[in-house]
Amino acid sequence: MSAARPAARSIFSRRLAAAVSGPAPSPLLAAAPSTTRTSSLSSSSTPAAAATAPPTCHQFHSSAQLNARRPRFKNVRAAEMGLVNDKKIVQFTRQKFPRYSFEEMAELEKRYSPEQMESLKAGEFAINPRDLTVQGRLRTDPYRMPYIDDFSDIQPIIDRRPRRQPPPDPMARFMNMDEFTNDLVEWAGKFVTGPVTGNLKKLVDFVPKEYKKVAEGEWPGDVRDRARASFNAYIQAAAARGAKGDGDMAARDSSAGSPTDSDILEYILERSAWNDKGLNANSSLAPALPNKVPGVAGLYKNAIDPDDKGMDDTGIYQDLKRRTGMSVQEIMDITVKVLVRRFVTNQTRLGKVQSTAILVIAGNRNGWLGMGSAKSTEPAVASEKAKLLAIRNMRPIRRYENRTIYGALEEKVSGSVVQLFPRPPGFGLRVPHRIFEMCRAAGIQDLSAKITRSRNPLNTVKAAYEALLNQIDPDELARGRGKKLIDVRKVYYGGAVY
Amino acid sequence: MGINSITNACAHLQNASKARLGLTSLPNNKYNLRLCLALHRAGFISSVTRGGPHPPPADQLLTLEPEPVTNENVATRRLWLGLKYWNNEPVLRNVKPISKPSRLVTASVDELGKVARGFQAGHVKGLNLGECLFVSTDRGVLEVREALERKVGGLVLCRVSG
Known part of the structure; x- marks a missing residue:
C-alpha cells in the first residue's frame, strides 16, 4: 500500500515526479533513529544536506545495507537535531502524504466504481499518514524499483486470467x-x-x-x-x-x-447439445472426462504390442517405453550393471525384516549414463526395479572427443571424495572397478581416478555419477567471459589428430 | 610493493561473488588497479570505474569522468567493479591468492609454461579447465598466457576460476 500510494496520487498531480527530480528529501524522512544511515546516503547529492548528515562509514556496495550493522562512529541522533519533534513530523506528513482534495476525489469517482471507491477510502482510513512518516522509508537511490502500479489494469504476463464464467456444471449431459x-x-x-x-x-x-x-x-x-x-x-x-x-414476404423482408x-x-x-442451458466456459477446451469413467474403469487391459516382437510379453518395459520413447529392442541393448548390493535389515517389533538394496547403473556406451537404486525383500524385484529406474534416469554426459572428460573433476558425497582426471588417447581406463563399469557404460575410454578419504562403495559411485553429470560446458564458460574458444587439437595438422 | 592489498582483494571479490553483488569496490591503488584491468581483459568483470566512496550511477559506469585526485580526497578513492553473471552463475567464482605476505611465490617463464599446460611447477599447481593465473611482472599484471606470449615470469598473484 505504501508503495502504490504516491503512484496513485501522481495521476492528478505530478508530485511523485517532482519528488524524484527535485531536491532530495530532507533528513526528516529518517524520523526513526534506526534509518539515519539511509537518510545520509539518499540526501548526500546536495552539499547542504551532506553537511548536516551525521558522519557514517562509507558504503562499499551498491546493495542496500542492513540496519543492524553497528556504525563506526556515534550517530548524531535525529532527536538532538530537533528533527523528530511532533511539529516537524506533522509538517512533513502534511507535505508528503496530504489527504485527497475534493477535486481529486471527484476525479477518482469518475475513474473507479463505487465499490472501488469504498475500498480506496477504507485503505486511506486504515493507514495513518503519521505512521508512514515515522516507520516508512521512501527510496530515492538510483537502484530503487520502478514500481508504479495501482493494480487497475490486468497485465496478462503477471496477473492471472480473470475467470468471468461460473465453473462448468459437473452434472451436465447430452439432452434427451x-x-x-x-x-x-x-x-x-x-x-x-x-x-x-x-x-x-x-x-x-x-x-x-x-x-x-x-x-x-x-x-x-x-x-x-x-x-x-x-x-x-x-x-x-x-x-x-x-x-x-x-x-410477398420474401419480396418485402426475407428475414x-x-x-x-x-x-x-x-x-x-x-448451439450447445448439453442440458446446461448453453453455459459458457472459461476455457475453449471441453471439460475433461473424469479419471475413472463409471462402467468402463478396469474393463480394458493393455494389449501386447506387436512392435515388441515378443520380447516383452510380461509387460515390464511398457511403462519405460512410454516414458522414454525407446523401443523394447533399444531398451534391451542398454548396458546395465549392478554395482552395489547391500543386505539391510529393518528391526520391527515383530522381528527383523531382511531386504536387499541394489544400486544399478545403465548406459548406452555412447555418452548417456543413468543410476537407479531400489530396495525390496526379494532381491530379484529390487534388481528389476533398480534397472528400470537406472534406464529411466539416463542423462547425457559431456565427453571430450567422445573418449575422455573435459577437465579434472572432484565431487564429494558424504566422506567419499572422487577425483577424475582427463587422459590422452590410448591411456585406457586406469580407475577403480566400479568407476570402470560406469565409464564403460557411458562410453569413456581414457580416464584416471583417485578416491581419497572414504572408499564406501555406494558413496563413491554416487560421487562419480554426480561428477560426470555436472561437468561445466566450456563453451558456456567462454561465453560468460566474452571469449572465443578454440580447441587447438582440432586446428593443428588440419584437425587430423583425433 | 606489498602484496596485502592483492590478498585482500582476492578474498573480497570471492565474497562479493558469493553474495551475488552487481557492483562492488576495492581500495584504489596501483596494484589493485592493475589486477582489476587484468581481470577485465580476461573477461571476469564487466567494468572498472574509478570513483569515490559512493557507487557511481548505474548508467555512467563506463563513461564516468572521475573527479581529480587531490590530497584531500585521495584516501577515499575506490575502484568500482561490475561483477558478471551468466546463466544465473557468477563468472568469477573462486579467487585464491597464491602469494601471501608471509610467502611470496615467483615463477620463471619455464615454470609458467608448465603450469599453463596443466602440470605442477614448484608451489603452483597446474591449471584446470577454465582457470586463469595472474602474474605480476615488470610489464604489469598479466594473465599467465599473456606472460608466456611476452616471455616474462614474475610474482604469482592468484588463481581465478568460474
Missing part, C-alpha cells in the same frame, strides 16, 4: 429427445414475431384444462387422439399460411419471421 425438442421449439420461437403469427402453439394447448398439468403419457386415449389431430391440423394450416405468405441460413448454420455449429 424431449429436452432437444423443447430446445428446438424455444430456438424457433425466437424468430416468430408480430401479431400475425405469434408463438407456435404446442400439443398441450389442445387438451382440456384438467389435463394441462398432467404428463402426455397419462392422458386418456381419446383425449390424446383428439389433441393430436387438432395439433396436426393447426401445424399444417400454419405451414400453408407460411408457404402462401412466402412470395422477418423465419430463420436465415446463417441462423441455421449458427444453430448447427454453436
Whole structure:
C-alpha cells in the first residue's frame, strides 16, 4: 500500500515526479533513529544536506545495507537535531502524504466504481499518514524499483486470467429427445414475431384444462387422439399460411419471421447439445472426462504390442517405453550393471525384516549414463526395479572427443571424495572397478581416478555419477567471459589428430 | 610493493561473488588497479570505474569522468567493479591468492609454461579447465598466457576460476 500510494496520487498531480527530480528529501524522512544511515546516503547529492548528515562509514556496495550493522562512529541522533519533534513530523506528513482534495476525489469517482471507491477510502482510513512518516522509508537511490502500479489494469504476463464464467456444471449431459425438442421449439420461437403469427402453439394447448398439468403419457386415449389431430391440423394450416405468405414476404423482408441460413448454420455449429442451458466456459477446451469413467474403469487391459516382437510379453518395459520413447529392442541393448548390493535389515517389533538394496547403473556406451537404486525383500524385484529406474534416469554426459572428460573433476558425497582426471588417447581406463563399469557404460575410454578419504562403495559411485553429470560446458564458460574458444587439437595438422 | 592489498582483494571479490553483488569496490591503488584491468581483459568483470566512496550511477559506469585526485580526497578513492553473471552463475567464482605476505611465490617463464599446460611447477599447481593465473611482472599484471606470449615470469598473484 505504501508503495502504490504516491503512484496513485501522481495521476492528478505530478508530485511523485517532482519528488524524484527535485531536491532530495530532507533528513526528516529518517524520523526513526534506526534509518539515519539511509537518510545520509539518499540526501548526500546536495552539499547542504551532506553537511548536516551525521558522519557514517562509507558504503562499499551498491546493495542496500542492513540496519543492524553497528556504525563506526556515534550517530548524531535525529532527536538532538530537533528533527523528530511532533511539529516537524506533522509538517512533513502534511507535505508528503496530504489527504485527497475534493477535486481529486471527484476525479477518482469518475475513474473507479463505487465499490472501488469504498475500498480506496477504507485503505486511506486504515493507514495513518503519521505512521508512514515515522516507520516508512521512501527510496530515492538510483537502484530503487520502478514500481508504479495501482493494480487497475490486468497485465496478462503477471496477473492471472480473470475467470468471468461460473465453473462448468459437473452434472451436465447430452439432452434427451424431449429436452432437444423443447430446445428446438424455444430456438424457433425466437424468430416468430408480430401479431400475425405469434408463438407456435404446442400439443398441450389442445387438451382440456384438467389435463394441462398432467404428463402426455397419462392422458386418456381419446383425449390424446383428439389433441393430436387438432395439433396436426393447426401445424399444417400454419405451414400453408407460411408457404402462401412466402412470395410477398420474401419480396418485402426475407428475414422477418423465419430463420436465415446463417441462423441455421449458427444453430448447427454453436448451439450447445448439453442440458446446461448453453453455459459458457472459461476455457475453449471441453471439460475433461473424469479419471475413472463409471462402467468402463478396469474393463480394458493393455494389449501386447506387436512392435515388441515378443520380447516383452510380461509387460515390464511398457511403462519405460512410454516414458522414454525407446523401443523394447533399444531398451534391451542398454548396458546395465549392478554395482552395489547391500543386505539391510529393518528391526520391527515383530522381528527383523531382511531386504536387499541394489544400486544399478545403465548406459548406452555412447555418452548417456543413468543410476537407479531400489530396495525390496526379494532381491530379484529390487534388481528389476533398480534397472528400470537406472534406464529411466539416463542423462547425457559431456565427453571430450567422445573418449575422455573435459577437465579434472572432484565431487564429494558424504566422506567419499572422487577425483577424475582427463587422459590422452590410448591411456585406457586406469580407475577403480566400479568407476570402470560406469565409464564403460557411458562410453569413456581414457580416464584416471583417485578416491581419497572414504572408499564406501555406494558413496563413491554416487560421487562419480554426480561428477560426470555436472561437468561445466566450456563453451558456456567462454561465453560468460566474452571469449572465443578454440580447441587447438582440432586446428593443428588440419584437425587430423583425433 | 606489498602484496596485502592483492590478498585482500582476492578474498573480497570471492565474497562479493558469493553474495551475488552487481557492483562492488576495492581500495584504489596501483596494484589493485592493475589486477582489476587484468581481470577485465580476461573477461571476469564487466567494468572498472574509478570513483569515490559512493557507487557511481548505474548508467555512467563506463563513461564516468572521475573527479581529480587531490590530497584531500585521495584516501577515499575506490575502484568500482561490475561483477558478471551468466546463466544465473557468477563468472568469477573462486579467487585464491597464491602469494601471501608471509610467502611470496615467483615463477620463471619455464615454470609458467608448465603450469599453463596443466602440470605442477614448484608451489603452483597446474591449471584446470577454465582457470586463469595472474602474474605480476615488470610489464604489469598479466594473465599467465599473456606472460608466456611476452616471455616474462614474475610474482604469482592468484588463481581465478568460474
